[in-house]
Amino acid sequence: MKQYLLSIDQGTTSTRAMLFDENGKACYTVQKEFTQYFPHDGWVEHDPEEIWSTTLSVVIDALSKAKQDDVSVAAIGITNQRETTVIWNRATGKPIYNAIVWQDRRTADYCESLRAKDKESVVTAKTGLLLDPYFSGTKVNWILNHVDGAREQANLGELAFGTIDTFLIWRLTQGAVHATDATNASRTMLFNIHTQSWDKALLDLLEVPESLLAEVKDSSADFGVTSQALLGVEIPIGGVAGDQQAALIGQACFQPGMIKSTYGTGCFMMLNTGSQVIESKNRLLTTVAYRLNGVTTYALEGSIFVAGAAIQWLRDGIGIIDSAADSEKMAASLASNAGVYLVPAFTGLGAPHWDPDARAAIFGMTRDTGPAELVRATLESVCYQTSDLLNAMNGDGQAPLSIRIDGGMVQNNWLCDFLADVLDVDVERPQETETTALGAAYLAGLQVGIFDSINTIAKNWQSESKFKADMDESKRSLLLANWHKAVRKVTSHD
Numbered sequence: 001m002k003q004y005l006l007s008i009d010q011g012t013t014s015t016r017a018m019l020f021d022e023n024g025k026a027c028y029t030v031q032k033e034f035t036q037y038f039p040h041d042g043w044v045e046h047d048p049e050e051i052w053s054t055t056l057s058v059v060i061d062a063l064s065k066a067k068q069d070d071v072s073v074a075a076i077g078i079t080n081q082r083e084t085t086v087i088w089n090r091a092t093g094k095p096i097y098n099a100i101v102w103q104d105r106r107t108a109d110y111c112e113s114l115r116a117k118d119k120e121s122v123v124t125a126k127t128g129l130l131l132d133p134y135f136s137g138t139k140v141n142w143i144l145n146h147v148d149g150a151r152e153q154a155n156l157g158e159l160a161f162g163t164i165d166t167f168l169i170w171r172l173t174q175g176a177v178h179a180t181d182a183t184n185a186s187r188t189m190l191f192n193i194h195t196q197s198w199d200k201a202l203l204d205l206l207e208v209p210e211s212l213l214a215e216v217k218d219s220s221a222d223f224g225v226t227s228q229a230l231l232g233v234e235i236p237i238g239g240v241a242g243d244q245q246a247a248l249i250g251q252a253c254f255q256p257g258m259i260k261s262t263y264g265t266g267c268f269m270m271l272n273t274g275s276q277v278i279e280s281k282n283r284l285l286t287t288v289a290y291r292l293n294g295v296t297t298y299a300l301e302g303s304i305f306v307a308g309a310a311i312q313w314l315r316d317g318i319g320i321i322d323s324a325a326d327s328e329k330m331a332a333s334l335a336s337n338a339g340v341y342l343v344p345a346f347t348g349l350g351a352p353h354w355d356p357d358a359r360a361a362i363f364g365m366t367r368d369t370g371p372a373e374l375v376r377a378t379l380e381s382v383c384y385q386t387s388d389l390l391n392a393m394n395g396d397g398q399a400p401l402s403i404r405i406d407g408g409m410v411q412n413n414w415l416c417d418f419l420a421d422v423l424d425v426d427v428e429r430p431q432e433t434e435t436t437a438l439g440a441a442y443l444a445g446l447q448v449g450i451f452d453s454i455n456t457i458a459k460n461w462q463s464e465s466k467f468k469a470d471m472d473e474s475k476r477s478l479l480l481a482n483w484h485k486a487v488r489k490v491t492s493h494d
Contacts, residue, residue: 002021002022002071002072003021003022003071003072003073003074003450004019004020004021004027004066004069004071004072004073004074005019005020005021005022005073005074005075005076005077005441005444005445005450006018006019006059006062006063006066006073006075006076006077006235006441006444007019007020007076007077007078007079007437007438007440007441007444008055008058008059008076008077008078008079008168008440009079009080009243009434009436009437009440010051010055010078010079010080010081010164010165010168011080011081011243011264011265011436012081012084012101012102012103012264012265012266012309013033013034013036013265013309013312014031014032014033014034014054015031015032015034015051015054015055015058016029016030016031016032016058016437017029017030017031017055017058017059017061017062018030018062018434018437018438018441019062019065019066019073020437020438020441022445022450023460024432024438024441024442024457024460025432026432026434026437026438027069028062028065028066029434030058030061030062030065031058032054032057032058033054034046034047034050034051034054035047035050037098040106042104042105042106042108042347042348042356043104043105043106044100044101044103044104044347045098045099045100045101045104046084046098046099046101047098047099048086048088048095048098048099048167049095051099051164051167051168052167052168052171055168055171056171056230059231060231063231063233073233073235074235074236074444074445074448074450075235075236075237075238075239075444075445075447075448075450076172076226076235076236076237076238076239076444077237077238077239077240077241077246077437077439077440077441077442077443077444077445078165078168078169078223078237078239078240078440079165079240079241079242079243079246079436079437079439079440080163080164080165080168080184080240080242080243081101081102081164081243081265082102082163082183082184082187082242082243082244083102083134083135083136083139083163083187083188084099084100084101084102084136084163084164085099085100085136085139085140085143085161085163086099086161086162086163086164086166086167087140087143087144087147087150087154087159087160087161087212088159088160088162088167088170089153089158089159089160090157090158090159090160090175091158093170093171093175095167096143096147096150096153096159097143097146097147097150099164099167100139100142100143102134103134103266103305103309103347104133104139104347105133105347105348105356106133106142107133107138107139107141107142108133108348108356108357110133110138110141110142111131111132111133111138111356114131114205115131119131119205122201122205123189123202123205124279126192126193126194126199126201126202127186127189127190127191127192127193127199127202128186128193128277128279128285128286128287128298129187129189129285129286129287130283130285130354131189132354132356133356134303134305134350135187135188135189136161136163136187136188136189136190137188137189137190137202137206137208138189138206140161140188140190140206140208140212141206141207141208144207144208145207154209154211154212155209155211157209157211159211159212160178160212160214161208161212161213161214162178162180162214163180163184163187163188163242165180165181165184165240165242166178166179166180166184166214169223169224169237169240172224172226172227172230172231172237173223173224173225173226173227173237174227174229174230176224176227177223177224177237178214178215179214179215179216179217179223179224179240180214180215180216180217180240181216181217181218181219181221181240181241181242181291182196182216182217182218182219182288182290182291182296183219183240183241183242183245183246183287183288183289183290183291184240184241184242185198185214185216185288186287186288187242187287189202189206190202190203190206190208190213191216193277193286193287193288193296193298194277196216196291196296197216198210198213198216217240218291218292218293218294219239219240219241219245219249219290219291219292219443220238220239220292220443220444220446220447221238221239221240221447222236222237222238222447223236223237223238223239223240224236224237225237236444236447236448237444238443238444238445238446238447238448239440239441239442239443239444239445239446239447240440240443241290241439241440241443243262243264243268243436244262244268244270244301244436245270245287245288245289245290245299245439246435246436246437246438246439246440246443247260247262247268247270247406247407247435247436247439248260248270248272248289248290248299248439249290249438249439249442249443249454249457250406250432250434250435250436250437250438250439250440250442251404251406251430251435251439251461252454252457252458252460252461253270253272253404254272254297254454254455254457254458255272255274256272256273256274256276257271257272257398257400258271258272258400258404259271259272259393259398259400259403259404260403260404260405260406260435261386261389261403261404261405261406262405262406262407262435262436263307263308263382263405263406263407263408263409263410263415264307264308264407264408264409264436265306265307265308265309265312266303266304266305266306266307266308266309266350267303267304267307267382267385267386267389267407268301268302268303268304269301269302269386269389269390269393269403270287270289270299270300270301271299271300271301271393271398271400272289272297272299273289273297273298273299273300273398274297274298275295275296275297275298276298277298278298278300278396278397278398280300280392280396281395281396282352282391282392282393282395282396283351283352283353283354283392284300284301284302284351284352284389284392284393284396285300285301285302285303285351286298286299286300286301287299287300287301290443292446292454300393300396300398301351302350302351302352302388302389302392302393303350303351304350304351304382304385304386304389305345305346305347305348305349305350306344306345306346306347306360307344307382307385307407307409308324308407308408308409309344309346310342310344310346310378310381310382311324311327311378311379311409312324313344313346314327314374314375314378320371320374320375321371321375324408324409324412325411325412326375327375327378327379327412328412328413328414328415330371330372330375330376331372331375331376331379331414331415331418332414333372334372334373334376337373337376337377337380337479338364338366338368338369338373339364339366339482340362340363340364340365340369340373340374340376340377341362341363341364341377341380341381341482341483341486342360342361342362342363342374342377342378342380342381343358343360343361343362343363343381343486343487343489343490344360344378344381344385345358345359345360345361345490346359346360349487349490349491351388351389351392352388352389352392353388353487353491355490355491358490358491359490360490361486361489361490362374362377363486363489364482379412379414379415379418380418380422380479380483381483382409382415382419383415383418383419383422383423384422384479384480384483386419386422386423387422387423387480387483390403390423390425400425402425402426402427402428402466403423403425403426403427403428404428404429404430405419405427405428405429406429406430406433406434406435406436407433407435407436408433410429410433411433413465416429416465416467417467417470419467420467420468420469420470421469421470421471421476422471422476422479422480423469424469424471424473424476425469426466426467426468426469427466427467428463428465428466428467429463429464429465429466429467430461430462430463430464431462431463431464432462433464442457
């Protein structure tokens with residue numbers, strides 16, 4: 001009998017469920033957006049109950065589709081927005097505060113105070129991360145210190161912390177399993193990527209009680225089964241990975257030196273470094289790419305906080321496009337950017353700048369500037385930020401010949417062409433661009449034996465389009481010089 005793999009892709013702005021067949025082909029997708037909350041400047045929150053309700057809704061929809069197709073669901077894989085932090089009561093399962101989203105910058109001052117005490121080198125040596133509000137550890141500290149009674153409850157062992165994968169596993173198993181995988185653990189600033197365990201010194205530094213923490217498993221492992229009372233069927237949860245690591249797996253970047261760049265809410269470039277832990281000299285992150293059969297594969301990563309989110313701002317914030325698809329035609333209608341540059345630092349800047357206080361700005365506007373120029377500047381900003389990441393990787397001795405791209409934004413051919421031109425590197429788009437969900441499905445399939453190895457998975461990858469660099473070097477240099485001039489203006493806090 002045919003079998004489906006069900007992937008839960010819990011992202012920053014929406015929750016999706018996708019059904020994949022045994023060859024990794026997408027057969028069905030259902031998606032629901034949910035509310036974004038911005039209580040203060042630089043704060044970003046989600047309602048965990050709304051995340052759960054959208055997850056339950058899309059999972060039930062996908063299971064109904066599988067039943068309609070008369071196909072069984074062999075296993076569930078979960079991929080999630082990383083670093084987003086939830087703390088809930090173990091007895092009731094109820095969150096004690098909204099989820100603090102990875103984009104949130106409220107702990108910037110706390111990070112700065114730790115940096116002033118020379119703690120960043122300790123954090124980086126153990127975790128591969130920088131002292132930044134991006135990661136979960138300081139968010140946990142904030143919740144414990146700002147929610148009435150939270151620290152006392154945590155010290156009594158009454159609370160549980162999790163990134164979104166952990167929260168969903170808890171809910172899907174009705175509290176039977178409190179677990180995460182090594183990729184998500186590696187983004188908390190509490191996990192030692194060398195020993196592959198929670199680190200007592202880091203827990204003490206950030207004042208996080210060990211009783212809050214989940215069990216850390218391989219990315220393909222037994223994460224329990226869904227509750228029959230909840231879904232009417234017990235389905236094994238067999239794979240878990242943070243969204244960017246899941247995309248690396250979905251892109252079959254299993255060999256050291258292979259690189260993928262994902263364009264969703266943010267943009268994330270990840271380079272497989274194999275068993276080697278490379279300490280970046282250019283403020284990139286060292287992270288766990290995946291852990292299979294107890295063997296850890298590492299990666300270098302550059303994180304851009306705002307990519308697709310800037311397109312969402314054009315649509316919902318200032319209303320100059322009706323849909324993301326409009327942006328391609330508008331950008332292509334112009335012969336040049338007319339000197340207009342957008343630095344989309346809506347929630348600070350990520351790698352390689354790591355400036356939580358930077359704010360978005362538009363430069364070079366004239367009376368002739370209209371919606372098309374703003375749209376083009378927004379798309380170009382994504383490519384310029386990617387160039388900054390690639391230059392940082394080159395500086396760390398990693399120079400890829402091509403890049404595999406994915407995510408919702410890469411449906412835009414103009415963006416892909418401009419990206420190849422700015423990077424001066426071939427850019428390949430796969431036939432299946434929903435590689436994040438696919439990666440989670442692959443991990444679940446490995447656990448239940450649908451795929452016997454990552455080599456089998458690698459054979460599934462197929463290129464749909466290759467975009468080749470075709471820009472004069474002098475033009476590229478001028479565009480990037482003007483971009484860097486604009487970045488300097490938003491990162492100068494005089």
